Amino acid sequence: MSELTNLTIADARDKLKSKDITSSELTEAFLSNIEAANASINAYVAVTADKAREMAKASDEKLSKREGGALEGIPLGIKDLFATQGVHTQACSHILDGFKPRYESTVTANLWADGAVMLGKLNMDEFAMGSSNETSYYGNVINPWRKSGSNEGLVPGGSSGGSAAAVAARMCMGATATDTGGSIRQPAALTGTVGIKPTYGRCSRWGTIAFASSLDQAGPITQTVRDSAILLKSMASVDAKDTTSVDIEVPDYEAAIGKSVKGLKIGIPAEYRVDGMSEEVDALWQKGIQWLKDAGAEIVDITLPHTKYALPAYYIVAPAEASSNLARYDGVRYGLRVPGKDIADMYERTRAEGFGEEVRRRILTGTYVLSAGYYDAYYLKAQKVRSLIKRDFDLAWANGVDAILTPATPSAAFAIGDKEMHSDPVKMYLQDVFTVTVNMAGLPGISVPAGLSSDGLPLGLQLIGKPFDESTLFQLGSVIEEAAGSFEPTAWWG
Template identity: 70%
Template sequence: MTELCDLTFAEARKLLLERDFSAVELTQAYLDAMEAARGLNAYVLETPEIALERARASDERIAKGEAGPLEGLPLGVKDLYCTEGVRTTACSRILGDFTPPYESFVSAKMRADGAVMLGKLNNDEFAMGSSNETSAFGVVINPWRRKGSDAALVAGGSSGGSSAAVAARICLGATATDTGGSIRQPAAFTGTVGVKPTYGRCSRWGIVAFASSLDQAGPIARDVRDAAILMRSMAGYDKRDSTSVDRPVPDYEAAVGRSVRGLKIGVPKEYRVDGMPAEIERLWAEGAEQLKAAGAEIVEVSLPHTRYALPAYYIVAPAEASSNLARYDGVRYGARVNGRDVTEMYERTRAQGFGPEVRRRVMIGAYVLSAGYYDAYYVRAQKVRTLIKRDFETVFADGVDAILTPATPSAAFGVGEMANASPVEMYLNDVFTVTVNMAGLPGVAVPAGLSAEGLPLALQLIGRPFDEETLFSAGAVIEDASGRFSPERWW
């Protein structure tokens, strides 16, 4: 039955509706594949009973001609999304066995559209990380390996479980979240497509908060079309998220295959960073050529404040995190460590419940927000954010429709390889993606080739606010020209 797992979303949807196989058969094929792939550690919780129950319900709806847009299609859900009656931990010990009595808005929409949940996917603790190595459940193993090597590589982060599961075909598509690159970087490391939508496009309600002004939900999928199908289901207005935007959700799938003739694609010179590997530079140039060959016009653009985005991010994100994570006090949910008084209980609970990276960021956040430092750090970083956004606005006002950049400064690295690096070296993984969150823009990572070592590399397309459609059109051009990439099965 493994061949069932090789179908894309679009293919499986068609065959399900033609009754070639049932949703239960498709789901069972995935459950079997998940069992065989447990060594990747992509899932932190498998939910086979829920999956089969929902698949049976899907088969009934298909039989009655009432199939929803995602009917019977098996999905993995990042453990940052609250799932009704199913343990949700954000891969932190501090949440213990937290079991939400509610479902996040986005996963509820997908469920209402007929999607089948296979289980909860691993991620960096509270989505803080770029390698999935900060997860309380341990690192995710990338299904990709370097040519001639069996060394374990990371699947990126924070959505490492989502990216690995999609690449290993142990789910058809996955939900993910992106605060500084957490959808696009893991997608780039695994040869999958990751979409970080415009801020406000998807509701954050019911998703464990990291940095609320930057967090966005989005999909990781096997190809651009699948990502577009998932996006349509995930996007939409929710009155319970005060930053959710009330505007119609377009048919993103219709944008896949739409011509890019006449589009102006900007190539920002500031993204040509020191020490960029030659193969990344080549990939980038080839991507521009592919778009040009499809009729787009390539123009060099300038985003002068690019280099300040990452430092500003490492003030804004920890500040918001320290505020958001104040709720984990051992009182209302999650794990508790007792103390002599209530303050000692808080302090012990948080010392044992948070891992080292989370603790570091919460402390940095508390520092930059503390009396005497607030203006020097936090307010200054928010001013820099205004400048970063203005850079993009200027370029878009000059008629540029989308911006093409590399997605990551390197291919996937080895598990433990960064163990002795300073936290800042790990942060540099997000150098190309973080500007997009700082400016609230949509961005996609599309696989565009393989490195000399045989690992996937990706390009990023950045769009105008709420113009995800152009990204799907341009992304499909790169995908068609570059081909698709899947790992050889070794697990």
């Protein structure tokens, strides 16, 4: 692992501007790391080495003329859910075999406009459906972290497991990710990285393959809170092509880092003390509370009474929207086509072969809850619960709470193929117990590495903020980051 790949985005940005390093040197260092590590970690499903070198060369020319953008020359990895023109974009699903779009997602277009360099496409749970990155058609990602004294392979979390693992293993400086029910924050927590899910509407969803349209939101995974602030500033924008994107000015998030948190009111919700949460996670939560108190924040107990209904309501709303969004994959226009005796048979065979088990499960669940006679009983009721969950948060903000501190996950990373997790899908769904409320209410949430388990695995704390108040999350997140110190895995790969 070269010294260049240990740089943060903030450090690399400064060194590129001062001409201490070139983007070409930086890009080559990361391409070397990918070559050494990807066979072991499986974070990338497509490496765009030639494209990366071309983009780095163009960045060096701009930097030499002092014309560089905010991310000029910074090498990034892109989750396989974002459309990248002429490059593999398959949501890690067999049904999108060979698909290379003729257009660019708004989020990635924003990054390229600011000078970022694309290293390749990152592995993920198929169509973003999963909490362990074990549903990918391209095989599971291996967490760069291992338990102390063990060689057992662990999951990196999901669905953005490739993004989190690539950042943790220094296979990119930062990565794009998406979060529908925790898919940025949960893998960030399990890999010792920082992941922010911004407010719904902060980043355009145009050109990002849809899972559940009212819940999906793009965000970055990075090494540090400052790097997340830098990346989100470039990713976020209003977009005429996405009517759910919001026309509110994108602030300078980086300016929030290092600001005093004295007087900020931090809510601690009683309902997040759930059955099955490890003692280590609870102890870490108490430590986080003390860190914020020591920094001058005021800690208050709050109640979010409808939290207990969030997970079941989410697993009605999300599959319902997924069943609708995934109806378009039929083998007619692009991707996989399995021949049949007539067009209906072709549809059935293509979808049966093209979708994996978890995606099929969610399509069937979603179709059921939307069907005649069940729509009111399930989908409509879940949407009402969603409104109540949002109201709980609104009441907290109305009572002067500035942000809420909770655990990010109920435990540290678990083993790949864990029998208990795979014997009952609900056990896997419980991985999202602390994160789904944020998506249901459309709020911003950040996961910050806060400590190590007794097995030496990373654990994260989550901060939840008011709508479009990501700046306060960066402000508070940097306090936790400074108090906790930095964590990185011992390289066992390559």
